[in-house]
Amino acid sequence: MTASRRANLLQIIATPARLGVALALATLVASCGQQQPQGGPPPPAVTFTKPVTRTVTDFDEYVGRFVAVNAVEVRARVSGYLDGVHFKDGQIVAQGDLLFGIDKRPFENAAQQARANLAQAKSNLVYTEADLARGQQLVRDKTITEQTFEQRSQAFRNAQAAVSNAEAAVRQAELDLEFTELRAPVTGRIGDRRVSPGNLVTGGTSGNTTLLATIVSIDPIRFEFTFDEASFLRYERMSKLGRDVASRGAGVQVMLKLIDERDFAHQGTMDFVDNVIDRSTGTIRGRAVFTNQNGVFTPGMFARVRVPASPPYEALLVPDLAVGTEQVRKYLLVVDGEDTARQKYVTLGQLTPDGLRAIKDGLGAQDRVIISGLMQARAGMKVRPQEQGAAPAAPGPAGGSPQPSK
Numbered sequence: 354m355t356a357s358r359r360a361n362l363l364q365i366i367a368t369p370a371r372l373g374v375a376l377a378l379a380t381l382v383a384s385c386g387q388q389q390p391q392g393g394p395p396p397p398a399v400t401f402t403k404p405v406t407r408t409v410t411d412f413d414e415y416v417g418r419f420v421a422v423n424a425v426e427v428r429a430r431v432s433g434y435l436d437g438v439h440f441k442d443g444q445i446v447a448q449g450d451l452l453f454g455i456d457k458r459p460f461e462n463a464a465q466q467a468r469a470n471l472a473q474a475k476s477n478l479v480y481t482e483a484d485l486a487r488g489q490q491l492v493r494d495k496t497i498t499e500q501t502f503e504q505r506s507q508a509f510r511n512a513q514a515a516v517s518n519a520e521a522a523v524r525q526a527e528l529d530l531e532f533t534e535l536r537a538p539v540t541g542r543i544g545d546r547r548v549s550p551g552n553l554v555t556g557g558t559s560g561n562t563t564l565l566a567t568i569v570s571i572d573p574i575r576f577e578f579t580f581d582e583a584s585f586l587r588y589e590r591m592s593k594l595g596r597d598v599a600s601r602g603a604g605v606q607v608m609l610k611l612i613d614e615r616d617f618a619h620q621g622t623m624d625f626v627d628n629v630i631d632r633s634t635g636t637i638r639g640r641a642v643f644t645n646q647n648g649v650f651t652p653g654m655f656a657r658v659r660v661p662a663s664p665p666y667e668a669l670l671v672p673d674l675a676v677g678t679e680q681v682r683k684y685l686l687v688v689d690g691e692d693t694a695r696q697k698y699v700t701l702g703q704l705t706p707d708g709l710r711a712i713k714d715g716l717g718a719q720d721r722v723i724i725s726g727l728m729q730a731r732a733g734m735k736v737r738p739q740e741q742g743a744a745p746a747a748p749g750p751a752g753g754s755p756q757p758s759k
Contacts, residue, residue: 396735399726401688404669404718409711411663411703412608415639417578421569421652422642423539427452428564429556430532433459435548435565442545445648446537446568453535453546453565455554460533464526471519478512485509532556541570542648569652572645576609576621578658579636585626591664607641608659611649616706617659619643668702669716670709675724676701685716686723686730688738694723696732 437454440446488505491497537543544567548554554563608617621643630637641658643650650656676699677684684698697720702711716722721738723730730736 396692396737397726397729398737398739399688399694399723399730400741401721401723401738402672402741403721404671404712404716405709406667406718407670407705407709408665409668409670409703409705410661410665412659413580413584413662414657414659415578415580416655416657417576419650419652419654419656420575420577421541421571422573422575423541423568423570424652425538425541425568426564427535427538427543427566427568428562429453429455429535429554430558431455431460431529431556433533433554433556435550435552435554438546438550440543440546442543444543445571446541446543448537448540450537451534452537452543455533455535455556457530457533460526460530464523464530467519467523467526471516471523474512474515474519478509478516481505481509481512535565537568539568539570541568543568571648571650573642574645574650574652575624576641576643576650576656576658577638578640579631579634579638580660582630582635582637584662585630585637587662605661607661609641609643609656610659611654611656617657621658623660668711668713669718670705670711671716671722672724673704673708673710675722675727676710677727685712685720686727686732687716688721688723688736692736692738694730694732694734694736 433455435453436456439451439454446452485505485508488497488502491502546566547564554565556562605623607621607623609619609621610617611619621641623639624642625640627638639660671685675685677686679698682698683701684696686694687697689695697715699715700713702713704710721740723736723738724741726736
């Protein structure tokens with residue numbers, strides 16, 4: 354085979370191979386020119402609401418204790434043997450109710466003796482008065498001397514003094530007899546008796562008298578708490594501007610809740626702020642008074658009081674569940690005009706009883722605040738917003754705009 358024929362044969366054999374490579378390259382180029390569909394989930398659906406405008410008041414909360422308006426220790430004024438207890442431990446007693454009785458017999462005898470002494474003194478006074486009258490006539494007739502007449506005058510004055518002393522003794526004896534009945538000095542709840550009948554009771558005004566029981570008034574009742582110096586200055590300055598909050602002026606309304614209650618449901622009024630700041634703690638004592646008709650409040654009981662800390666003002670409120678925390682800063686997620694979630698740092702105010710949080714700074718009245726879907730939404734992410742209460746919109750397919758059906 355000649356050289357030229359071998360060259361032609363090789364060219365014929367190589368042609369199909371070149372053709373296959375060319376077809377493969379053409380197919381690859383065609384496939385690269387076609388646009389592939391984009392996959393992935395749709396933007397998360399979120400629910401938003403706009404802030405509510407409302408007049409609110411800032412409050413400060415403090416812990417304190419109830420104290421009785423009147424607290425009395427029942428002690429005897431006279432000494433003697435206790436012969437009667439006329440109450441049940443822990444009951445409510447009214448002012449004037451009989452509580453204890455001390456054996457009256459020694460005091461009745463003393464009162465009877467004092468009355469007899471008074472009668473004797475009065476009889477003696479009558480005799481000396483008549484003798485003095487006779488002496489006046491005798492001294493005019495010069496039957497007796499002036500010295501004798503002066504002695505009769507002195508006897509009359511002594512008799513008058515004796516009557517006065519006897520009358521005082523009678524009054525004291527009758528008072529001691531009255532003191533054998535110990536009555537409630539105030540209306541309130543009495544504690545348990547400290548002494549049983551038959552025991553000797555030491556009375557009087559000395560420090561070793563016998564304590565028989567204690568009574569504390571129930572209605573109304575006071576609530577005492579302390580607040581710091583900075584709060585005190587804030588209250589005082591606002592009161593000087595005519596914005597009456599927890600100042601020294603009485604009548605400021607406060608709210609209270611017990612340790613087992615969720616809401617501040619009990620209303621009272623401020624009635625006292627102390628005149629001295631405690632140098633050891635830097636706090637000052639305040640006091641409020643509450644009605645206690647059902648007797649639930651008990652002296653010594655803990656509670657929380659809410660004191661107004663600002664005058665009423667207009668504020669924007671959002672659901673408290675929409676507030677997020679980033680270290681020490683608080684923020685809200687809002688939806689901008691391009692349906693993108695944006696983060697806004699805000700300054701929080703008071704929480705209202707219906708679960709709304711006042712926003713003092715960082716939020717606009719027209720902002721769309723995300724309240725649902727917060728776990729899926731992130732700052733800078735596209736979202737599908739839906740206003741609270743509106744009908745939900747159907748989501749489009751992955752990739753954005755819906756495709757026409759075939």
